[in-house]
Amino acid sequence: MTLSRRRVLAALATAGGAGVVTGGGTAALLDDDERLTGAIGAGAVDLAVGYEVLAGPNAGETGRNNGRTLGLPVADLTESDDSGTALVSVSLPDLPESVNNPAAVWLRLDCPPASALSEHLSVRLSYADCTTGARGDTIADGSLLSVADGLRNGELLDADASTAPVDCLTDELCLLVEYWLDEGYVGTDATELSFDVYGVQCRNDETRANPFPPRPRCDTYDPCVCCDRLGKLEFEDGAAPGIGDSYIEPGVYAFSEGGDGYEIEIYDTVEKDGGDETTAVAFRLHRTDGGTPPTLCEVGIKAGPGDPQPYTAGEQPTNDTASLEDGGLLYADDDRGISHVTVAVCSTDCEEENQ
Numbered sequence: 001m002t003l004s005r006r007r008v009l010a011a012l013a014t015a016g017g018a019g020v021v022t023g024g025g026t027a028a029l030l031d032d033d034e035r036l037t038g039a040i041g042a043g044a045v046d047l048a049v050g051y052e053v054l055a056g057p058n059a060g061e062t063g064r065n066n067g068r069t070l071g072l073p074v075a076d077l078t079e080s081d082d083s084g085t086a087l088v089s090v091s092l093p094d095l096p097e098s099v100n101n102p103a104a105v106w107l108r109l110d111c112p113p114a115s116a117l118s119e120h121l122s123v124r125l126s127y128a129d130c131t132t133g134a135r136g137d138t139i140a141d142g143s144l145l146s147v148a149d150g151l152r153n154g155e156l157l158d159a160d161a162s163t164a165p166v167d168c169l170t171d172e173l174c175l176l177v178e179y180w181l182d183e184g185y186v187g188t189d190a191t192e193l194s195f196d197v198y199g200v201q202c203r204n205d206e207t208r209a210n211p212f213p214p215r216p217r218c219d220t221y222d223p224c225v226c227c228d229r230l231g232k233l234e235f236e237d238g239a240a241p242g243i244g245d246s247y248i249e250p251g252v253y254a255f256s257e258g259g260d261g262y263e264i265e266i267y268d269t270v271e272k273d274g275g276d277e278t279t280a281v282a283f284r285l286h287r288t289d290g291g292t293p294p295t296l297c298e299v300g301i302k303a304g305p306g307d308p309q310p311y312t313a314g315e316q317p318t319n320d321t322a323s324l325e326d327g328g329l330l331y332a333d334d335d336r337g338i339s340h341v342t343v344a345v346c347s348t349d350c351e352e353e354n355q
Contacts, residue, residue: 056084231259
């Protein structure tokens, strides 16, 4: 795609001062009331910062810094339109009555709200050709959470990545932001990449000192704040082909109670001598529409009188019983034949009685 410099700069705003910050926050982002510190010599450093969405949903949209923030919205991604690309430009515009000094440019990203999207949206931030939008050297890539966490304390940008050492900005610097949903992720969440850009005049080695104060690590998403009961699968004659009294064969089954829109894939079993009673099962939980399955919070394996044998979520919960504490094959008490299996899934917004 050919992109004219004029089109990009048309979206940009100019901010003046000895040090210029575009960054900060909207209602969708974490507040950041930190103030940058550091001695800055005389001489204005004006930066124009903005973006244009090149591909994906909202292609053609442009934006500029809002107060202390350059917020690049990521919204309207769907299973069929699951990626996007944007060009961010940082430049030294011509000033009518003063000299715009070369600048060392520092960039940091604000932490996104902890959510499933922050861990299932992949992001690659690279240098780019301002004329064509072609990708150059990669600055950071990974999930939105990991990229933001890696850049939360600031990164000195190189105005000319083709030469060494790091060059100061004398004209224009462009960054390419590519983002895409992980395969199978289904959701309607929206987020924003929030950039802080700081320009300081290039006169001595002090410009290489990071102007951003340290910040804590970005919060990770905890999908298992509480458990939400999903359904029960009975092991009894007539329940479904492949199921008998205290017996089940590997296969895919609908829940006997609850669990609308979900199914259990039994992929391994253990039987007593003779093979007529199942004493352990391993399974995965799936959505019937093929979307992203929820993670397992607790599974109960019931056999005979008494309470079910509980298995709870491990450190990295998934839709597979292998992710449960002491998981994998789940046994009933005393290796008795299983009468039914109950499933609860991880949730961040459970009803009190389900916690």
